[in-house]
Amino acid sequence: KQEVTQIPAALSVPEGENLVLNCSFTDSAIYNLQWFRQDPGKGLTSLLLIQSSQREQTSGRLNASLDKSSGRSTLYIAASQPGDSATYLCAVRAGGTSYGKLTFGQGTILTVHP
Amino acid sequence: GAGVSQSPSNKVTEKGKDVELRCDPISGHTALYWYRQRLGQGLEFLIYFQGNSAPDKSGLPSDRFSAERTGESVSTLTIQRTQQEDSAVYLCASSLTAFEAFFGQGTRLTVV
Numbered sequence: 001k002q003e004v005t006q007i008p009a010a011l012s013v014p015e016g017e018n019l020v021l022n023c024s025f026t027d028s029a030i031y032n033l034q035w036f037r038q039d040p041g042k043g044l045t046s047l048l049l050i051q052s053s054q055r056e057q058t059s060g061r062l063n064a065s066l067d068k069s070s071g072r073s074t075l076y077i078a079a080s081q082p083g084d085s086a087t088y089l090c091a092v093r094a095g096g097t098s099y100g101k102l103t104f105g106q107g108t109i110l111t112v113h114p
Numbered sequence: 115g116a117g118v119s120q121s122p123s124n125k126v127t128e129k130g131k132d133v134e135l136r137c138d139p140i141s142g143h144t145a146l147y148w149y150r151q152r153l154g155q156g157l158e159f160l161i162y163f164q165g166n167s168a169p170d171k172s173g174l175p176s177d178r179f180s181a182e183r184t185g186e187s188v189s190t191l192t193i194q195r196t197q198q199e200d201s202a203v204y205l206c207a208s209s210l211t212a213f214e215a216f217f218g219q220g221t222r223l224t225v226v
Contacts, residue, residue, distance in 0.1 A: 004156075032213065043118075043205065044217040051213075089157070100145050100209060101170060104157040 002027045006090050006105035013080055013112055021075040021108045023090030028068050034102070035064050035075050036089040044089065048075070080112045116140075118218035120206050126224045127196055135191040135221045139208030146189050147215065148181060152202040160204075163189060196225045 007022045023033075032051045036044040048057045048064040050073070056065040063076040077084060087109050091102040119138040127133050139146050148160040150173075159173040163183045174180070178196075183189040193200055203222050207215040 034215070036217075043219040044207075046214065046216075049213065091157075099162075099164070099169075100211075100215065101147065101159050101162050102149075102157075102207075102215060103159065104149075106156040 002030075002092060002094065002103045004090060004092055004103050004105035006088075006108050008108060009106065010109040011111070013110075015080060015082060015112055015114050017080050017112075018076070018078050019080055019110075021077070021088050021090075021110070023073040023075070023105055025071045025073075025092045025103075027092075028071050030068065030092045030094065031100075032093045033064075033066055033073050034091050034093065035062075035073075036091065038087040038089055038107070047088075077110075080110075082112050082114055084112050085110055118206055118208050118216050120204075120218035120221050122221060123219060124222045124224075126226060129198060129225055130195055132192065132194045133196055133223065135193075135204050135223070137189045137191070137206030137208075137218060139187065139189070139206070140210075140216055141187075143208035143210050143216075144186060145209045145211075146183060147207045147209075148189070148191050149205045149207065150202045151205060151220075152199075157205065160191070193223075196223075198225050201225045 003026045034049045035047040050057045050066040061078040066073045087107045089107045090105045121136045146163040149157045151157045162170040178194045181191045203220040205220045207217045
């Protein structure tokens, strides 16, 4: 059974800092990995998606890496801003008969203070 | 529609009552998923539809939970004889391929 773990569970940083969120998964047979952002009372917003054959993806100040063989992914946020405060979720997508099914980590609650 | 729509956005029900939660996926999306997020916990997979069929319903926690999809569009998640532990945010997602999942805003269910 796939298990996804995110470290740290919570992080509080001053504005402007660069930070790294970590995600690990137990079964390397994934289709892809996706990072989401969740704001209180709202749905999930997709940030980055990395295919299993890729090593990293970048979007603006966000960079996500994937080391499938070791079961690890990191989300790097550069020059953090108060608007980045949210819960960040890592999810891996299975293939086969569970095509597209996502297994989520517990999330990292990020607070960026001015 | 422009996005995944879920209704109601909030539902308060008495223990023992049945509830129905609705999901309208993005038009043309053949895959539809239901997830549950209990307070302080991660999202749990409940069921996956491809078209109107459910090849993976392994996440449904008990036989009180059921779901259907019609017309390769709207899906309804039904919880019978609700219990307090059913209180959670129920999220629906749809996709055209396995590359993406587009989530609705969720239905917050409170069982009192």
